[in-house]
Amino acid sequence: MASQRRRPCIQHQRGCVVGQSAWPDLPPELLERIVAVLVPLDRVAVRLVCASWRACVRESFSSDLPFEAPRLLLRRPGAGGGLAFFSLHHRKVLPFALPASVSTGRCCGHIGGWLAMALDADRSVVLCNLISGQSIAVPPPPVFPVSKLILSGPPTSPGWVAAVLGRAGTIALLQPAVSGSWMTIGVDEGVQHGGFRDMAFWSGRLCALGYDGAVLAFRGDLRARAAAVSLLREAEQPGGCWRLYLAESDGELLLVRKLYMVWLHRDAVxxxxxxxxxxxxxxxxxxxxxxxxxxxxFVGSVASAVVAVGLYPAAGLRESCVYLARREVEMLAPHAICEYSLADEEMRGVPIAGGHSVDVEPVWITPVV
Structure with a gap:
């Protein structure tokens, strides 16, 4: 049988290799024009395609997520004001649109690319992904209003656990893989310590910070609906106006103490x-x-984190510094956004230009990609 002569592949005729795409070889100016018409969330997805696309987006659209360092999530002033990010590096407010279903909510937690949004009107909480826009509803928590929600891992990870802290100082746990209902823990212990003011996951346990400075660790068994508790730190004698925060860093449990001293005679703090x-x-x-x-x-009432400054060389972050964000309604400055150097023992205020609501708690949001 005579052998048949094969036609050259169209891809080979055009100088391309079968199975390979020429998209990564788009001229930068053409790629930039394409990316310019996309919304910020879509530009984030473009960054994940290849190195050349990532470089183009980073250079031309540096204000998009993922960002160069932790940013501050703020609410725009006025009725119906949207959410926006304040960049420490750029020293300006950058608008950012969340899905309409949660855009009116109040941020009560954050992990990776996921925000926990409390919808106070219907007493519900929704987890929203900043990059994909995906939303996951969780069962209504038994403590409301929710002041803080933390996750042991992203809600797409197996066996993740959520913990909510109510404004009355009560804590509840949820593990969807085990049960669809919340379990309230530490009620008696909370009463002994004036309620709980903060919490963090550490070493497989939920650590809770009492208003008297005591730190307790709970190891919950949601199948048995029980939790063992141990004391990690004794209560401290109050002296001055202290604000306390818990944070976890590479297996270490940190307690940040901020002391206010108000000098009325010179109108200073x-x-x-x-x-x-x-x-x-x-x-x-x-x-x-x-x-x-x-x-x-980085510490705040809603979210705290410890980051390696070497990952963000252009952000201007300083090692051995504590960045604080809290709505201090009883203090002279309603929004105390500042940088404290542990080495120099000096505080530097961070002014926020662009307008924001002082009635909504600011939230540190860390990079996601």
Whole structure:
């Protein structure tokens, strides 16, 4: 049988290799024109395609997510004001649109690219992904209004656990893979310590911070609907106006203490900040960190995080610094956004231009990609 002569593949005739795409080889100016007509969420997806596309978006659209360092999520002023990000690096407010279903909600937590949005009107909480726009509803929590929600991992990970803290200082746990209902924990312990003011997941346990400065660790068994509790830090004697925060960093449990000293005769406020680290859980031993080499600490009532400054060389972050964000309605400045140097023991205010609501708690949002 005579052999048949095969036609050259069209792709080969055009100088292309079968199975390969020429999209990564688009001229930068053409790619930039295409990306310019996309919304920010779609431009984030473009960054994940290849190195050349990522470089184009980073250079031409630096204000898009994922961002160069932790940003502050704020609410625009006025009725129906939308959410916006304040960039420490650019020193300006950058608008950002969330899906309409949750855009009117109040942010009560964050992990990775997921925001926890509390919809106070119907007493519900929705988890919303900043990049994909995906939303996941969780069962209505038994404590409301919710002041803070934390997750052990993204809601797409197996066995993730959610913990909510109510404004009355009560905590509840939820693990959808085990049960579709919340379990309230630490009610008696909360009463003993004046309620809980903050919480963090650490070493497989939920750590709760009492209003008296005590730190408790709960190991919950949601199948048995029970939780074992241990004391990690004794209550402290109140002295001055302290604000306390819990944060987890690479397996370490940190306690950030911020002391306000108000001088009425000179209409001024002085601030002192300390970072404590749990050195021995069994001995309840905490040590003072005089510096955090290579790391910066971001704390707030809704979300706290510790980041490596080397990951964001252009952001202007300073190691051994604590960045604070809290709505201090009783203080002279309604929004206390500031940077405290542990080495110099100096506080520097961070002014926010562009307008924002002082009635809504600011939230630190860390990079997602």
């Amino acid at each position: 002085d601030v002192q900040v300390e970072v404590l680290v749990l050195q021995s859980a069994g001995e309840r031993k905490w040590g003072v960190m005089e510096e955090t080499p290579g790391r910066a600490v």
